Amino acid sequence: MAMLANTGAGSRSTSPRTIVALVVGVAVLLALMVTAFALPAARSAPHHxxxxxxxxxxxxxxxxxxxxxxxxxxxxxxxxxxxxxxxxxxxxxxxxxxxxxxxxxxxxxxxxxxxxxxxxxxxxxxxxxxxxxxxxxxxxxxVRSFPDRDPKGAGLAAGALPLALGGWIAAMVIMLLVHSPGLRLAAAAGVAVVGGVVLIATLRFVIGTIDDGFWLPTLVAALGIAATAMMVLGLRELLGGAGLGVAAILLIFLGNPLSGLASAPEMLPTPWGLIGQLLPPGATGSLLRDVAFFDGHGALRPLTVLVCWLVAGLALYGAGVWRNRRRHEVDEDEVRIGHRPGVDEVTSPA
Known part of the structure; x- marks a missing residue:
């Protein structure tokens, strides 16, 4: 009853100003999403x-x-x-x-x-x-064409959003279910490897975008997923909830529409095409294209970008774990002895 009373009191204390701020904030967020996803396509034209x-x-x-x-x-x-x-x-x-x-x-x-x-x-x-x-x-x-099953490369063009969301979702699930910093790294590596295998298997055997090679494109996809997931984990560990917002902006709001996979980076307005190639979705798509269809030519830059993102994510994660080491020690102790914070206190006798 006390909980219900407190909840009711909290609901009654919500001011009209808070509701207005919420409505305006959601409207602005929707406008920014539409702009981020539609504007690059609307302004698509040759640029160098x-x-x-x-x-x-x-x-x-x-x-x-x-x-x-x-x-x-x-x-x-x-x-x-x-x-x-x-x-x-x-x-x-x-x-x-x-x-x-x-x-x-x-x-x-x-x-x-x-x-x-x-x-x-x-x-x-x-x-x-x-x-x-x-x-x-x-x-x-x-001179270089896609296979007959996917002559326009639709599978590759559609890959930016799964790459961005795949790493994001994987990081969120890992943070929710895994509490040990070391096990989180192991889980991220496992997700990257398995996700890379599934993604390339889908592109090759289901959609038909790739018809030659499997393991090298799989390594590329795994690197892209790992770089994305580690950046989300690192930003969240170091900056908390604000880190998730930064990751969403970089990977989803910017990384997906600016990837250039649907057309080409040079078809986007300057300098957005270049910026997109410096983000994980664009770099992963370009590296996968170079490896799968051009014998690795042109792969150095996107490979360097992904390695930098992966290293940066690991560095942020390590810094965050070091700063929050006391909290992680308490969490691991509670998991080890089967203590459930917030539940045992309620159910234990007074």
């Missing part, structure tokens, strides 16, 4: 997208067309290559997204759908316009 151009046969006409094309592609960073082989090598090494090859009788668009279906769809329109202006034929060659 690297592409190549080639005068294949060295003719004066082809060279003149390439020169003209190089100065007319707004939103693209154009690099001239001396041969088709050089352009293909640049695509395979993740230096450019594609290339337009001009010869005496044809305009060929070299694309890599696996690098970005969005950019791969844009490059042939450039080739088509040039072919129409010169009266030449136009054709498209896909």
């Amino acid at each position: 997208v690297p592409v190549g151009v080639v005068a294949a046969d060295g003719s004066a006409q082809a060279s003149a067309q390439v020169q003209k094309l190089s100065g007319s592609l707004e939103g693209f960073e154009v690099t001239r290559y001396g041969s088709v082989a050089d352009a293909r090598s640049a695509i395979e090494h993740r230096e450019v997204y594609g290339a337009v090859v001009v010869s005496r009788d044809a305009v060929t668009s070299l694309v890599a759908t696996a690098a970005s279906p969005t950019v791969a769809a844009m490059i042939p329109t450039i080739g088509d316009r040039l072919a129409a202006a010169t009266g030449e034929s136009a054709r498209v060659v896909d």
Whole structure:
């Protein structure tokens, strides 16, 4: 009865100002969520997208067309290559997204759908316009494509949110069910490994986004989940509830919409594409793309980003555990002797 009375008193003491603050806060939160998720897509356009151009046969006409094309592609960073082989090598090494090859009788668009279906769809329109202006034929060659079961790479594009939420949810469940700091680390490692296996198995055997290799992409996914989970655990251990808010902003509000997995980082407004690649969802997606489709070319930067996040999360977690060591010692003692705080006190006789 006393508890009910106290609860009722607490309810009656809620002021209109508190209710107004709650309503306004939720409204602002919804507005920020819509902005974070929708604005990058609404403002999607080429921003310094690297592409190549080639005068294949060295003719004066082809060279003149390439020169003209190089100065007319707004939103693209154009690099001239001396041969088709050089352009293909640049695509395979993740230096450019594609290339337009001009010869005496044809305009060929070299694309890599696996690098970005969005950019791969844009490059042939450039080739088509040039072919129409010169009266030449136009054709498209896909240097790196997704498997036939998932030709647009939908599984990879949809992976940013599961990566962000997977690490977040895993960290929350670990904090709820596991009380020992050491066991929390072991649980996070286990979740990362098992989650990586399940994620890549789903992409390969269910969706069909990946058709070659399993264990190396699994290591990438496990690293991404581990980096995400450890950052959440570290921020929560060191900063408490405020740490969860910081993690939500970094991983969900920013990391998911700015990952660039649905298009390309260069399709997002500057500097948001770069920022997205410095967050775990974007770095994990880029590393997985590089490893699964481009033989690891371009993997150094996203790998470095994920390792830094993992190390930072471990450092924050270690600092938090050290600061809260007395509380952890009490918690472990209570778990060891079967004491249930807040329950034994109520049920024990006066």
